Amino acid sequence: MSSSIENSTKIIVVTEKSKTSPVNAKDRGAPLEWTRNIGIAAHIDAGKTTTSERILFYSGSIHKIGEVHEGTAVTDWMEQERERGITITAAAISCAWDASWGPWKGIRTHINVIDTPGHVDFTAEVERSMRVLDGAVAVFCAVAGVQPQSETVWRQANKYGVPRVAFVNKMDRVGADFFRAVREMREKLGANAHPLFLPIGKEESFSGVIDLVQNVAYHFEDDGGKDDPLGLHPTTHEIPDELKEQAREYREKLIEAVSDFDDVVAEKYLGGEEITVDELMLGVRKATISLKFVGTIPGSALKNKGVQRLLDCVVNYLPNPLEVATIKGQDSDGKEVSVVVDDNAKVAGLAFKLWTDPFVGRLVFFRVYTGALRKGTSLYNPRTRRSERVSRLVRMRANDREEIDVAYSGDICALVGVKEVITGDTLCNEDYDVRLEPPSFPEPVISMSVEPNSKGDQEKMGIALQRLVAEDPTLKVKTDSDTGQTILSGMGELHLDIIVDRMKREFKVEATVGKPQIAYRETILAPAEGEGKFIRQSGGKGQYGHCVIKIEPNEKGKGIEVINEIVGGVIPKEFIKPTTDGIMEACNNGVVAGYPVVDVIARIVDGSFHEVDSSELAFKMAGIFGFKEAMKKASPILLEPIMAVEVTTPEDYQGDLMGDINRRRGTIQGIENKNNAAIVNANVPLEMLFGYVTDIRSLSKGRASASITPSHFEQVPNSILQKIVETASKAPART
Numbered sequence: 001m002s003s004s005i006e007n008s009t010k011i012i013v014v015t016e017k018s019k020t021s022p023v024n025a026k027d028r029g030a031p032l033e034w035t036r037n038i039g040i041a042a043h044i045d046a047g048k049t050t051t052s053e054r055i056l057f058y059s060g061s062i063h064k065i066g067e068v069h070e071g072t073a074v075t076d077w078m079e080q081e082r083e084r085g086i087t088i089t090a091a092a093i094s095c096a097w098d099a100s101w102g103p104w105k106g107i108r109t110h111i112n113v114i115d116t117p118g119h120v121d122f123t124a125e126v127e128r129s130m131r132v133l134d135g136a137v138a139v140f141c142a143v144a145g146v147q148p149q150s151e152t153v154w155r156q157a158n159k160y161g162v163p164r165v166a167f168v169n170k171m172d173r174v175g176a177d178f179f180r181a182v183r184e185m186r187e188k189l190g191a192n193a194h195p196l197f198l199p200i201g202k203e204e205s206f207s208g209v210i211d212l213v214q215n216v217a218y219h220f221e222d223d224g225g226k227d228d229p230l231g232l233h234p235t236t237h238e239i240p241d242e243l244k245e246q247a248r249e250y251r252e253k254l255i256e257a258v259s260d261f262d263d264v265v266a267e268k269y270l271g272g273e274e275i276t277v278d279e280l281m282l283g284v285r286k287a288t289i290s291l292k293f294v295g296t297i298p299g300s301a302l303k304n305k306g307v308q309r310l311l312d313c314v315v316n317y318l319p320n321p322l323e324v325a326t327i328k329g330q331d332s333d334g335k336e337v338s339v340v341v342d343d344n345a346k347v348a349g350l351a352f353k354l355w356t357d358p359f360v361g362r363l364v365f366f367r368v369y370t371g372a373l374r375k376g377t378s379l380y381n382p383r384t385r386r387s388e389r390v391s392r393l394v395r396m397r398a399n400d401r402e403e404i405d406v407a408y409s410g411d412i413c414a415l416v417g418v419k420e421v422i423t424g425d426t427l428c429n430e431d432y433d434v435r436l437e438p439p440s441f442p443e444p445v446i447s448m449s450v451e452p453n454s455k456g457d458q459e460k461m462g463i464a465l466q467r468l469v470a471e472d473p474t475l476k477v478k479t480d481s482d483t484g485q486t487i488l489s490g491m492g493e494l495h496l497d498i499i500v501d502r503m504k505r506e507f508k509v510e511a512t513v514g515k516p517q518i519a520y521r522e523t524i525l526a527p528a529e530g531e532g533k534f535i536r537q538s539g540g541k542g543q544y545g546h547c548v549i550k551i552e553p554n555e556k557g558k559g560i561e562v563i564n565e566i567v568g569g570v571i572p573k574e575f576i577k578p579t580t581d582g583i584m585e586a587c588n589n590g591v592v593a594g595y596p597v598v599d600v601i602a603r604i605v606d607g608s609f610h611e612v613d614s615s616e617l618a619f620k621m622a623g624i625f626g627f628k629e630a631m632k633k634a635s636p637i638l639l640e641p642i643m644a645v646e647v648t649t650p651e652d653y654q655g656d657l658m659g660d661i662n663r664r665r666g667t668i669q670g671i672e673n674k675n676n677a678a679i680v681n682a683n684v685p686l687e688m689l690f691g692y693v694t695d696i697r698s699l700s701k702g703r704a705s706a707s708i709t710p711s712h713f714e715q716v717p718n719s720i721l722q723k724i725v726e727t728a729s730k731a732p733a734r735t
Contacts, residue, residue, distance in 0.1 A: 011286045011323070013103040021322065025343035025372050028408050030096070030110035032322050032341060035410050036314055037367075039114040039129045041157070042139035043147035047169040047301050051139055052093075052115040054307040058232070059095035059111070061397075091115050092365065092396040092412055099315040100308065101214060102281055109315045112412045116153075123152060123491065124441050124474040128352045128423060130156045131439035132367035132412065135318030136164040137310065142176035142202075142298065146184040149702065154189045160439075161325060163288050165295050165313050166191075171199055171206045172300040178202065182296050194257045195250055196284065196295035196317075197309060200243065209298055209306055210239050212251045213280050217243075220305040234308065255280065261287035281316055288317045289324075321410030327369050329426070329434040332382070337434045339369050341409045347371030347379065348428035350436050351421050354471045355414075356506075360392070360401065364415040366427065369436070373407045379427040382435045384420050388427075391417030423473045441473045444489035448496055448690075450503075451485065453510040461486075464507035468499055475499060480519065488513075494694075515690045520724065521598045521639040521713055522590030527552040528634035529605075532582075532626025534618045545618030547571060547579050548606035549626040551634055554599040556712075560587050563603045571607040571619070578616040579604055582623020591631050592638045593725045598713070602627060638721055639713035641686040646679060647696060649704035654678040656699050664688035665717075683711055 012033075014020050020031040040048045040055075093115070096108045114133065116126045130136070136157050140150060157164055168181045178199045185193040200208035200217060208219040217237045239247050255275060259266035262283035268275050275283075287293035297313055299306020327339040329348070339348055353365035366373075373379075375393040380386075394401040394414045407413040418427070424438025452458040465477050465486075476489040490496045496513075503509040529550045536543040554561060562580045571579065583604075587597040607622070645666065649657050651673065658668060658680060666684035673679075684692075689708060696704045716724060 011282055011289070013282070015103050015107065023322070023340075023342040023344065023409070025408055027406075028343060028372075030108070032343075032408075032410050033320050034104070034107055034109045035112075035320050036109060036318055037112045037114075037132070037134040037321065037410065037412060038314055038318060039116055039126075039133045039136045039162075040139060041116045041126055041130070041136055041153040043141070043144075043149035043153075044117075046139045046141045046144075046147070046150070048139050049115055051137070051167060051169060051301040051307060051310070052113060054301050054304060055111075055113060055311060056093060056095055058308050058311060059097045061093065061095040092414075094395055094397065097311045097315055099312045101312065102316045103278065104315050111311075111314060114412070122495065123149075123156075124472065125353075126153050126156055127441060128439045128473075130160045130162055132350060132352045133160075133162055134321055134324045134410075135314070136162045137314065138164050138166045138294075140166060140168050140181050140185070141173075142168050142170045142178055142181055143173050145177075145181045146188040147702070151188060154191070158291075161291060163291055163319055163324075165196075165288065165297065165310070165317055166193060167301075167306075167310050168296055168298045169301050171202055171298045171305070172204065172303045174203050176202045176206070178296075178298045185294065185296070191294045192257065192292055193294045193296050194254050195298075196254070196313060197297050197306075198243070198247060198250055199298040200240065206298075206300060206303075206305065208234070208237075209309060210243060210247050211309070212247060212254050213284060214277055215239065215247070215251065218309060220303075234305075254284075257293060258283040258287050261290050261293065285317045289319045327436065329436045331433040331435075339434060339436065342370055343372045343408050345370045345409075346429040346432040347373050347377070348426065348432055348434050348436065349373070350438070351415075351418075351425045351427055352423060352439065354421065354423060356467050356471065357401075360394075360416050362416070362419070363394070363396075364418050364421050365396070366407070366413055366415050368407050368409050368411045368413065370409045371429070372409065373413075375405055378430070379415075379418065380430040380432075381418075381421065381425055381427055382433075383422075383425055386420060387430055388418040388420065390415045422470065442491070444474060444476050444491060447487050447489040449480075449485040449514050450488050450500065451512045451514075453512060457510050460507055461503065461509045461511060464503045464509050467507075468502065472499075518687045519641060520593065520595040520716070521641075522592050522595050522636055523597060523599045523639055524551060524553055524631060524634035524636050526635040528630045528632075530626045530628070530630025530633065532622040532624065532629065534621035534625065536618075542610075542613040543615060543618040543621075544610035544613035545575070545579075545615070545620070545622035546608045547604055547619065547622045547626050549583065549623070549630050550603045550605050551627070551630045552601050552603075554601045556599055558599055560584065560597065560599075561601045563601065565603050565605050566607070571604070571609055572614075575609065575614065575616065575619040576604065578620040579607075579623040582620040583627045585620070586624040586627040586631075590636060591628060592636050592721075595638065597631070598639070600631075602630075638716040638724060640716045642683050642711045642714050643686050643689060643708050644711040645682045645684050645689070645692075645706055645708050647682070647704055647706045648677055648679050649696075649700050651678050653700040653704060654680065657696060657704060660695065660699060664692070685714075686710075 014033045020033050024031045040052050042048045094112050096110050098108055099105050114129045116129050168178050182193050185191045197209040197211055210217045217239045218234045219237050220234050255269055259269045264279055265283040297310050301307055321341050329337045329339050331337050348370050349366050349368040351364045351366055355363045357363050378387045378389045393404050393407055395404050396414050426436045452461045469475050474491050478487050480487050488496055500513050531548050534545040562583050564576050583602050590597045647657055661682045664684050665688055666682045669681040671680050693706055
């Protein structure tokens with residue numbers, strides 16, 4: 001094969017180092033043309049981490065296969081990941097692969113792999129990884145097909161324009177159906193999905209794959225056989241006779257699909273000419289990079305079948321950093337700036353993740369888009385308008401680090417030494433005026449309170465939460481002004497559970513978590529009058545304050561109004577303000593359950609004073625007593641916060657979710673149906689919404705989503721009033 005092949009557009013395959021682009025630095029290891037940045041993304045339990053482990057093993061990066069179920073997977077290195085058997089944080093790791101066929105055969109292609117979580121609670125990890133990747137492997141379960149979180153990661157890949165191939169995993173499982181999975185990708189994801197390989201057998205009899213581009217079959221020994229227990233050397237055969245017709249049919253379909261993207265293939269296809277393997281391979285590559293074609297590969301990562309063919313597809317079909325769309329940024333005037341991949345240009349890149357390493361401190365995961373970043377360089381942050389020095393550069397191997405002197409354009413590395421950086425910051429040379437678009441993150445959907453167990457824990461908890469919020473853009477922390485509680489908000493109960501677990505293990509913070517206290521309110525239904533007297537005689541100067549207060553309901557949302565209606569100086573002017581202060585203080589703790597009072601008009605109508613004994617303090621106390629007495633007579637009620645809830649669900653689950661809203665004392669406000677989805681609007685008391693998002697995911701198999709916003713306050717039903725009053729009386733006093 002010649003040193004470079006070019007098809008009808010810019011897809012250029014370079015097979016000699018001397019012919020690589022001049023944008024490559026002379027001392028660069030793997031040229032940009034021989035570099036791939038990929039992510040492994042899928043629904044939880046589709047087999048992403050197992051696939052990542054096999055990729056690392058077959059490429060020689062690790063020498064022993066780790067297993068998720070044994071807690072030995074390299075990319076699942078956190079204690080919480082190993083205990084639960086799930087991926088929580090996106091792990092970056094590098095490897096190299098020598099393709100078994102195609103133009104890059106014999107060339108070590110450098111692959112940066114990011115293994116992302118599948119659980120919806122950690123969707124931010126996928127979001128920020130997709131923002132910096134050039135390609136992705138979407139893993140699907142051959143039994144379950146397209147699952148809800150598969151749809152989410154697919155939308156994220158579409159959002160950031162990431163070309164991808166699909167690996168249909170678990171072909172050895174009972175109920176596996178490769179063709180159904182491909183069909184679901186077309187129907188549910190709207191993907192132009194076509195098999196690049198066909199499975200030979202399925203379930204227990206899954207024994208190989210047919211490569212439709214090369215027109216050959218690969219056979220896998222069961223469990224590798226005696227001579228090849230790890231499946232390192234699958235054998236190549238002719239396509240079995242009984243599958244030749246099926247292979248011919250699907251190869252025709254593949255050529256027809258690719259001809260829409262490649263003029264050479266289209267011309268030969270229409271002319272009935274033979275299409276060479278290289279022409280078809282380049283056609284598939286071009287179609288994949290166009291984002292309008294997805295090649296699918298069957299396999300079983302756990303049984304070591306098909307992962308090497310997947311690696312061939314990563315090299316042959318996914319783009320290098322030069323082939324993806326040019327990254328756009330903005331200068332300080334808001335004008336668009338193109339960031340072109342070039343090792344010899346000024347440095348610019350994106351900080352897409354922060355992590356606190358127990359040994360080196362804060363790590364900033366960084367994608368270099370252009371330029372060559374050397375350790376010791378100072379980088380400018382346009383957000384803070386400050387420069388910071390990169391003291392060390394490391395290449396990540398999950399939680400291990402490899403020190404490097406320079407990171408080139410297209411590389412994913414980690415920086416040590418930069419301090420004031422948050423996720424989404426651009427870091428660049430000081431004289432390069434550019435800001436890259438940061439990843440966007442969803443708003444938190446669930447909250448819980450967290451209380452330190454001791455004063456020592458309180459200080460440590462503040463430091464821990466500060467670091468965890470810096471690492472995780474979907475974690476929010478606030479102090480509730482009504483209850484004084486520290487409230488954590490996140491993407492789900494599992495997300496918050498992991499945060500609390502990390503506080504305990506990494507930061508040694510002992511804390512109690514629970515349902516947040518509800519910020520109830522109190523008001524009145526009727527007008528009433530109360531008299532407040534504060535008289536103390538202690539053998540010298542005494543205390544004397546006396547006022548009469550009339551109260552009445554105010555308009556909703558108007559708050560507390562205090563009106564002075566004193567005539568004839570029965571209370572001197574200097575004591576009106578202390579009386580008003582007393583009324584306002586009394587409003588902080590109502591008479592029903594001690595919650596703040598809202599929407600009341602209080603009028604100071606009468607009173608008396610003593611020439612010697614009256615004081616500001618005495619009239620303040622009189623104001624408190626007078627207001628409390630009046631409120632007891634004014635039909636006081638307790639109000640609870642009501643939230644506006646909008647649930648979007650497939651129509652199949654509409655009835656179950658509406659029933660659930662009714663069980664939560666909610667009232668349905670309206671239902672709208674569009675595109676096979678139902679949008680249910682309801683008002684639901686906040687007290688009944690703890691754990692709601694998790695519950696609707698269970699009821700809808702993860703297909704429904706909800707947005708919750710504060711709406712208004714309503715009277716608490718008598719049936720639950722007593723319970724709230726009892727709980728409030730046992731709670732610590734509110735200030």
